[in-house]
Amino acid sequence: MRILIIGGGIAGCATALALHKAGFEPVVYEAHPESAEDLGAFLTLASNGMRALAQIDVASIVADAGFPLTRLRVLDASGATVADAPLGEHEDPRTRYRCLRRADLAVALQRETERRGIALKHAARLRALSETDDGVTATFTDGSGAAGALLIGADGLNSTVRALLGPAAIEPRYAGQRVFYGYTTQAPPEPSGHITMIRASGAAFGYACSPDGETFWFARVPGPPAPADEIAATAPGQWRERLVPVLRPDATPAADIVQATGDQLMVTNACDLPVGIAWRTGRALIIGDAAHAASPATGQGASMALEDAVVLAKALTRRPRPGRRTGRLRACAPPQGRAQHPGQRAADRRTTAIPARRARAARRPAAATRLDHPAATRLRQQPQRGRSAAWTVRAGAGPRADSRASVFADMELRTLMVTASAR
Numbered sequence: 001m002r003i004l005i006i007g008g009g010i011a012g013c014a015t016a017l018a019l020h021k022a023g024f025e026p027v028v029y030e031a032h033p034e035s036a037e038d039l040g041a042f043l044t045l046a047s048n049g050m051r052a053l054a055q056i057d058v059a060s061i062v063a064d065a066g067f068p069l070t071r072l073r074v075l076d077a078s079g080a081t082v083a084d085a086p087l088g089e090h091e092d093p094r095t096r097y098r099c100l101r102r103a104d105l106a107v108a109l110q111r112e113t114e115r116r117g118i119a120l121k122h123a124a125r126l127r128a129l130s131e132t133d134d135g136v137t138a139t140f141t142d143g144s145g146a147a148g149a150l151l152i153g154a155d156g157l158n159s160t161v162r163a164l165l166g167p168a169a170i171e172p173r174y175a176g177q178r179v180f181y182g183y184t185t186q187a188p189p190e191p192s193g194h195i196t197m198i199r200a201s202g203a204a205f206g207y208a209c210s211p212d213g214e215t216f217w218f219a220r221v222p223g224p225p226a227p228a229d230e231i232a233a234t235a236p237g238q239w240r241e242r243l244v245p246v247l248r249p250d251a252t253p254a255a256d257i258v259q260a261t262g263d264q265l266m267v268t269n270a271c272d273l274p275v276g277i278a279w280r281t282g283r284a285l286i287i288g289d290a291a292h293a294a295s296p297a298t299g300q301g302a303s304m305a306l307e308d309a310v311v312l313a314k315a316l317t318r319r320p321r322p323g324r325r326t327g328r329l330r331a332c333a334p335p336q337g338r339a340q341h342p343g344q345r346a347a348d349r350r351t352t353a354i355p356a357r358r359a360r361a362a363r364r365p366a367a368a369t370r371l372d373h374p375a376a377t378r379l380r381q382q383p384q385r386g387r388s389a390a391w392t393v394r395a396g397a398g399p400r401a402d403s404r405a406s407v408f409a410d411m412e413l414r415t416l417m418v419t420a421s422a423r
């Protein structure tokens, strides 16, 4: 069954990998001519995101694109340590937090998508879509078209698919903070593996040092949004000179880290989407930021997008339970036969959730299945409430990654991180 995926970013490529692993035929359409749209910012992938990556056999590849974070330290404005604790599922190399550039994550997923023989078409910007009982047709801005059984909108915060699906246009809303990002090799070196959050008096600040001695930092400054023309017209050095005085009154390393930053400094506005928006029609649905963009302050947007990919593939291979209400969005189970990935690493191969479910589904003749699984719906509607609980990765050796204790510990740490960085 051919499934059209609009957007070849984090959610789109992860979904292509998950659907391909489950035996479907995904085709990805990405607007950007070469890679994916990106601001140049970095992100942290939390344990729930890493667990989702493990389920689609790319945890090792993504882990290689970044560096691990195993401890969280929280400082107050006086520089005093108010918390210092292990971070997430730090004992398992596949599920410990990772820090990496957003573009590197997208490129790693795109490369793996292509390496597994999944079609990924660049310079394909969706303009319109139409549905019938039998399928869906996408039309692109260059006038070309594509047809499939289902269409997945993974086209980010300003989603075209969302605008085409919903009865009313849902616009992203400003989350009250300008976000500065920077990289420097000139800051005083610190041990790698730690992320430090600072409750500064004028901003929330965070930084982590890579094993190569590069400091990745962000600052979230409350206030009005930066207009697009101001962002375009302001040089990195000018932003730096505006930010340093905000941080300088505090006795923390923040101001010196920013002062030591050259041209690798950028600014954006934190945005999110209201919850409870329409996210599907009969043959199309939205995932990732298109459906539930969260402020960068949550540190969860990418991880939730990766979870979406796995939930969707599982939902498409799952048969509705007898007696339960079925939704309008239905799809046939994928063809028999397990998709093999020659380069799949041994560590990743130990995760079995999708193949096991897919194999069970494939044994059922003409199994019908639903996309509107209640768990997926719940997860979208409650993006901050412990989505990890829906996941299982059995990693062989080591603790069970989905034990309630680790889920709640992870949630507490996430809460701590958000609390530490929110103002």
Ligand SMILES: Cc1cc2nc3c(=O)[nH]c(=O)nc-3n(C[C@H](O)[C@H](O)[C@H](O)COP(=O)(O)OP(=O)(O)OC[C@H]3O[C@@H](n4cnc5c(N)ncnc54)[C@H](O)[C@@H]3O)c2cc1C
Pocket (backbone or CB within 6 Å): 006, 007, 008, 009, 010, 011, 012, 029, 030, 031, 032, 035, 036, 037, 039, 041, 042, 043, 044, 045, 046, 102, 124, 125, 126, 127, 154, 155, 156, 157, 158, 159, 160, 161, 179, 268, 287, 288, 289, 290, 293, 294, 296, 298, 299, 300, 301, 302, 303, 304, 305
């Ligand atoms: C500055 C910043 C910092 C962040 N920090 C974190 C963090 O620390 N941790 C975390 O988990 N998350 C973080 N996030 C959020 C995270 O980056 C997003 O949640 C994640 O990228 C969502 O993935 P996505 O694939 O849904 O959307 P995107 O990554 O935006 O990908 C959408 C893709 O769709 C393509 N596209 C758009 N329109 C069309 C169209 N009409 N046709 C075809 N293709 C189209 C775009 O080119 C793009 O490649 C951050 C986000 C930002 C902006």
